[in-house]
Amino acid sequence: MSTVRTRFAPSPTGHLHIGGARTALFAWLYARHTQGKFILRIEDTDAERSTDEYTRMILEAMAWLGLDWDEGPFYQSQRLDVYRGSVDKLLAEGKAYWCECTPAELEQRRAGALAEGRKPKYDQTCRHKGLGPGPGRVVRFASPQTGTTAFDDLIKGRIVVDNSELDDLILLRSDNMPTYNFTVVIDDADMHITHCIRGDDHVNNTPRQIAIYEALGLPVPLFAHVPMILGADKTRLSKRHGATSVMAYKEMGYLPEALVNYLVRLSWSHGDQEIFTLDELVKLFDIADVGKAAAVFNPDKLLWLNHHYIMNGDVQRLAGMLPDFVRASGLEPQGDAYLKRVVTDVRERTKTLKEMMTFGDFYFKEIKPEAELQAKFFTPDLAPVFKDLVSRLEKVDLTDKASVEEVFKQVLEIHQIKFKQIAQPVRVALTGKTVSPGIFEIIATLEKVVVDRLKTALACMEAR
RNA sequence: GGUCCCAUCGUCUAGGGGUUAGGACGCUGGCCUCUCACGCCGGUAACAGGGGUUCGAAUCCCCUUGGGACCGCCA
Numbered sequence: 001m002s003t004v005r006t007r008f009a010p011s012p013t014g015h016l017h018i019g020g021a022r023t024a025l026f027a028w029l030y031a032r033h034t035q036g037k038f039i040l041r042i043e044d045t046d047a048e049r050s051t052d053e054y055t056r057m058i059l060e061a062m063a064w065l066g067l068d069w070d071e072g073p074f075y076q077s078q079r080l081d082v083y084r085g086s087v088d089k090l091l092a093e094g095k096a097y098w099c100e101c102t103p104a105e106l107e108q109r110r111a112g113a114l115a116e117g118r119k120p121k122y123d124q125t126c127r128h129k130g131l132g133p134g135p136g137r138v139v140r141f142a143s144p145q146t147g148t149t150a151f152d153d154l155i156k157g158r159i160v161v162d163n164s165e166l167d168d169l170i171l172l173r174s175d176n177m178p179t180y181n182f183t184v185v186i187d188d189a190d191m192h193i194t195h196c197i198r199g200d201d202h203v204n205n206t207p208r209q210i211a212i213y214e215a216l217g218l219p220v221p222l223f224a225h226v227p228m229i230l231g232a233d234k235t236r237l238s239k240r241h242g243a244t245s246v247m248a249y250k251e252m253g254y255l256p257e258a259l260v261n262y263l264v265r266l267s268w269s270h271g272d273q274e275i276f277t278l279d280e281l282v283k284l285f286d287i288a289d290v291g292k293a294a295a296v297f298n299p300d301k302l303l304w305l306n307h308h309y310i311m312n313g314d315v316q317r318l319a320g321m322l323p324d325f326v327r328a329s330g331l332e333p334q335g336d337a338y339l340k341r342v343v344t345d346v347r348e349r350t351k352t353l354k355e356m357m358t359f360g361d362f363y364f365k366e367i368k369p370e371a372e373l374q375a376k377f378f379t380p381d382l383a384p385v386f387k388d389l390v391s392r393l394e395k396v397d398l399t400d401k402a403s404v405e406e407v408f409k410q411v412l413e414i415h416q417i418k419f420k421q422i423a424q425p426v427r428v429a430l431t432g433k434t435v436s437p438g439i440f441e442i443i444a445t446l447e448k449v450v451v452d453r454l455k456t457a458l459a460c461m462e463a464r
Numbered sequence: 465g466g467u468c469c470c471a472u473c474g475u476c477u478a479g480g481g482g483u484u485a486g487g488a489c490g491c492u493g494g495c496c497u498c499u500c501a502c503g504c505c506g507g508u509a510a511c512a513g514g515g516g517u518u519c520g521a522a523u524c525c526c527c528u529u530g531g532g533a534c535c536g537c538c539a
Binding site: 009010011013043045046048049102103106107110113114115116117118119120121136138153156159160161162165167169170172173174175177179180181183184199200201202203204205207225227228230232234235236262265266267268269270271272273274291292293294295296297298300301302303304305311346348349350359418419420421422423424426427433434435436437438439440 | 465466467468469470471474475476477478486487488489490497498499500501502531532533534535536537538539
C-alpha cells in the first residue's frame with residue numbers, strides 16, 4: 001500500500017475562505033488519518049490577481065487552524081519551465097495546437113452559441129490550421145472527441161462523461177502563462193498526489209484533466225469531490241452571507257478548534273457525535289463517510305460550538321487571547337492573573353472572545369450607570385444598607401468569597417431584607433448594567449474598585 | 465441552453481428494506497436562580513412528488529420537480 005499524498009492548492013487571489021478551509025481540512029485529515037503526506041501548493045499562475053499578501057494571509061490562516069503541511073509551499077509561478085516542457089511535448093505529438101482566435105472573437109461566438117441554445121464551447125476553428133507560435137496566440141489541448149471518460153469519485157461515485165462534451169481548453173495563454181486545468185494535472189502528477197480532494201465545483205473539470213493525464217501518459221490520481229458550502233439562500237457562500245474569510249472569524253473572537261469542529265461536520269459525521277478534538281478527528285475521519293449533498297452554513301451552530309470551547313477551554317490560554325480584544329476595544333488589558341479571573345467569570349455567558357469584552361467591559365473601564373438605572377435601583381431606602389455594606393466590606397478580603405458572603409448575610413439580617421432586594425442595585429453599582437456574572441464573582445475579581453463603586457452608588461442614593 | 469451533481473425536521477445530520485424515523489443547532493414550556501447564562505427535564509418540526517420492485521419502502525429502480533456546479537487567455 002503506497003503512502004497517501006493529499007494536497008491543498010489555493011489560489012492567492014483572495015483570503016482563505018470557509019469553503020477552502022473545509023476542503024483543506026478534509027485533505028489534511030485524510031493525510032493524517034492514513035499517516036500520509038499533506039502538500040501545500042500555491043496556484044499563482046494568474047499574475048494579475050495573485051499577490052504575496054494573500055499568500056501570506058492564507059499561510060497564516062492555515063497555521064491558525066492548525067493545518068500543517070509536510071511539503072511545500074510550492075509556487076506554480078516558479079515552475080513555469082516544467083509546464084512549458086509538457087506543452088512542447090503535447091505540441092510535438094500533435095495533441096495540442098496553436099490557436100489565433102482572439103478573445104473578442106471567442107466572446108462573440110460564445111454569446112452566439114448561448115443565444116442559439118448551443119453549448120458555448122470552443123468551435124475548434126484553429127485545430128487543423130497547423131499554426132506555429134506567434135503574437136497573441138495560445139496553445140490549446142486537442143481533446144478527444146469520441147468515446148467517454150469515466151472516473152470513480154470517492155465521494156460521488158462513478159461519473160461518466162461523453163468526450164464530445166470536452167472543450168479544447170487553453171493550455172498556454174498568449175502571455176506564455178499556463179492555465180489552471182493544465183498546471184493542476186502536471187503538478188498533481190509531479191508531486192505524486194494519490195488523492196485529489198477538492199471542491200465539487202471541479203467535477204466538470206475532471207474529465208478534461210483526465211484527458212490531459214492520458215495524453216501525457218501520466219498516472220491518474222483518485223478524486224474526491226467534496227460538496228459545496230452554501231449560504232442560507234442555498235447559493236454559493238459569499239460575502240453577502242456574512243464573513244467568509246477564516247481570519248475574519250479569528251478577529252470576531254472565534255476559537256480555531258470551534259471553526260474546525262464546525263466545518264468538519266458539514267457533509268461529514270460520526271454517528272450522533274457533535275464535539276470532536278483534533279486527535280479524535282484524525283482517528284475517525286474518512287473520505288468514505290463524507291456525504292454527497294451540499295451543506296448550508298449555519299452561523300448559530302458555529303456560535304454554539306464556540307461557546308462550548310470557550311466554556312471548556314483552558315483558562316490560561318483564553319486569558320492569553322484576550323489582550324488583543326481588549327486593545328481592539330481601546331482598553332488596557334491589565335495583568336494575566338486578572339484576565340484569568342475575568343475569563344472564569346464571564347465565559348459561561350459569552351459566545352466569543354469579542355463578546356467577553358462587550359459583556360465584561362466593566363472589568364476594564366470606569367463605569368457610570370445610566371440615569372434610568374440609577375433612578376430605578378439607587379433608591380434612598382437602600383442608603384443605610386449600602387452604608388453598612390461598604391463599611392463591613394472595607395474590612396474583609398474581597399477575594400475571599402466566604403467572608404464576603406458572610407458580610408452580606410449580616411447586612412441582610414440587620415436590615416431585614418432579602419438578597420434579591422439588593423442584588424440588582426449592587427450589580428448596577430458594580431457593573432453599570434443589569435446583567436453580569438454573579439455578585440460574589442464580580443466582587444472577588446473587581447476587588448480594589450468595589451468599595452469605590454459602592455460608595456459612588458451610595459452617594460447617589462443619599463443625594464436623592 | 466448543454467453536461468454533470470444533489471435531495472431526511474428551518475439548518476447540520478443518523479438511519480440504507482420491517483424504527484414510536486434518532487441526535488445536534490435554533491425556537492419554545494418548565495425547573496434551578498442574585499440578573500443573565502450554564503445545567504437539567506419537556507415540546508415543536510422531516511423522509512420533495514409520482515410511478516414501479518417487494519409480503520413490506522425514508523431505504524432499491526425510473527420519471528418529474530426543485531436546488532447547485534461547470535461550459536473564461538479565473539482557479
